[in-house]
Amino acid sequence: MTTTLWLRAETKAQESRCALAPGHVKTLLDNGFRVIVEKSSQRAIGDDVYLDTGCEMAGAGSWTQAPIDYFIIGIKDLPDDIKLLHHRHIYFGHAYKKQEGWQSLLRRFTAGNGQLFDIEYLVDAHGRRVAAFGYWAGYTGCAVGIKTWAGQQLGRDPVVPPLRPYRSKSELIGDLRKELEDAKKTAGRAPSVLIVVAKGRVGTGAGDLAESLALDLTRWDLEETARGGPFEEILQHDIFVNCVLVNHRIAPFVTISTLSTPGRRLSVISDVSCDPGEYNPVPVYTKATTFAEPVRRIMASPLLDLTAIDHLPSMLPVEASEDFGDQLLPYLLELDAGPKGVWRRALDVFEEKTRGL
Numbered sequence: 001m002t003t004t005l006w007l008r009a010e011t012k013a014q015e016s017r018c019a020l021a022p023g024h025v026k027t028l029l030d031n032g033f034r035v036i037v038e039k040s041s042q043r044a045i046g047d048d049v050y051l052d053t054g055c056e057m058a059g060a061g062s063w064t065q066a067p068i069d070y071f072i073i074g075i076k077d078l079p080d081d082i083k084l085l086h087h088r089h090i091y092f093g094h095a096y097k098k099q100e101g102w103q104s105l106l107r108r109f110t111a112g113n114g115q116l117f118d119i120e121y122l123v124d125a126h127g128r129r130v131a132a133f134g135y136w137a138g139y140t141g142c143a144v145g146i147k148t149w150a151g152q153q154l155g156r157d158p159v160v161p162p163l164r165p166y167r168s169k170s171e172l173i174g175d176l177r178k179e180l181e182d183a184k185k186t187a188g189r190a191p192s193v194l195i196v197v198a199k200g201r202v203g204t205g206a207g208d209l210a211e212s213l214a215l216d217l218t219r220w221d222l223e224e225t226a227r228g229g230p231f232e233e234i235l236q237h238d239i240f241v242n243c244v245l246v247n248h249r250i251a252p253f254v255t256i257s258t259l260s261t262p263g264r265r266l267s268v269i270s271d272v273s274c275d276p277g278e279y280n281p282v283p284v285y286t287k288a289t290t291f292a293e294p295v296r297r298i299m300a301s302p303l304l305d306l307t308a309i310d311h312l313p314s315m316l317p318v319e320a321s322e323d324f325g326d327q328l329l330p331y332l333l334e335l336d337a338g339p340k341g342v343w344r345r346a347l348d349v350f351e352e353k354t355r356g357l
Helices: 022-030 047-051 102-112 134-154 169-187 201-212 232-236 317-332 342-354
Strands: 004-007 034-038 056-058 071-073 088-091 115-118 192-196 216-220 239-242 268-271 296-300 303-307
Touching: 022 034, 022 047, 022 317, 047 056, 102 115, 102 342, 115 342, 134 169, 134 192, 134 201, 134 239, 134 268, 134 303, 134 317, 192 201, 192 232, 201 216
Parallel strands: 004 034, 004 071, 034 056, 071 088, 088 115, 192 216, 192 239, 239 268, 268 303
Antiparallel strands: 296 303
16 A cells, blocks of 8 residues: 655745655655645745656645545644644644643644654654754754844844845855854954753754854753753853753753843853743743744843744755755655554654543
8 A cells, every 4th residue: 555645835934844855755756655745835945846756746735635544744833723633644743741732732633533743752762863953953043042142232123133044054154154243343252152952963053053153162961961950150151052852840051040140141042942831941931932033032131132943943944854854764764554663652652642631
């Protein structure tokens, strides 16, 4: 029996990534899969490039009429107006840590007898995630932190204007270099950056971005955070980039109380992890920021701004999509009517989290 994957068009504002780039679609077709791609004016990769692979094309949002045994694959939120979810969905559901709207989403699945294969919970036999946008989240999250610091020095209002996708990371770096040069003329120096946790995929991306701009960079990992926060050292850097992903409560890295300490140098928090729920180690905000409004003011004096965007890699959608698809593709090639391996484990989590709803 042929396995069918349906790549849906994203509906979240400013989300121009995709789960499968054309090269991945071609590989799936060559291996006997059927792939249907929805047309999208929002996606960074044009419809014509997908057409060249020989895949079938469909109208945006038409996945709702597809047979229920198809796998519907995407990145971000499903439309709220679809009350019954019948299909087998592969995407980032953001529902298992009691994020905003989690019960409503899972009940839509149970009411429609659908299934969620949450990409965040696709893990190997050792519990390691098999596909993530982490590197590019860190890379772009550090970039937005730097943009925020530059905006503060230049007295911009808003501190960071609405963000846009960049055609390439070289275009982003060029833009950042210009902003930094202008800001350094006002501040008389470049910013210092502290990354926590620095050795993972997210932290590596953030570190690579900071290094490409030759910034004063401090990397913390498990050894430095083992004693538990809050950490006064964070306050002595200009930009704090949080890259830790937690699934249980830990001592916070900073608090409103510690941030009120006299002599604080810190003026920017970039919370790349962007998980403003009960496990948030940066508990100074309750709602993510957006591409349209990237920055939220936490304190006016001394100045402290926060950026926490939950789809940061959309700033570099082509690189992020190609890298992500490269990671996911080997597991998609194992996908069939009877989920096994990473897919079975993801389904087990779904069944556990929906039990009793």
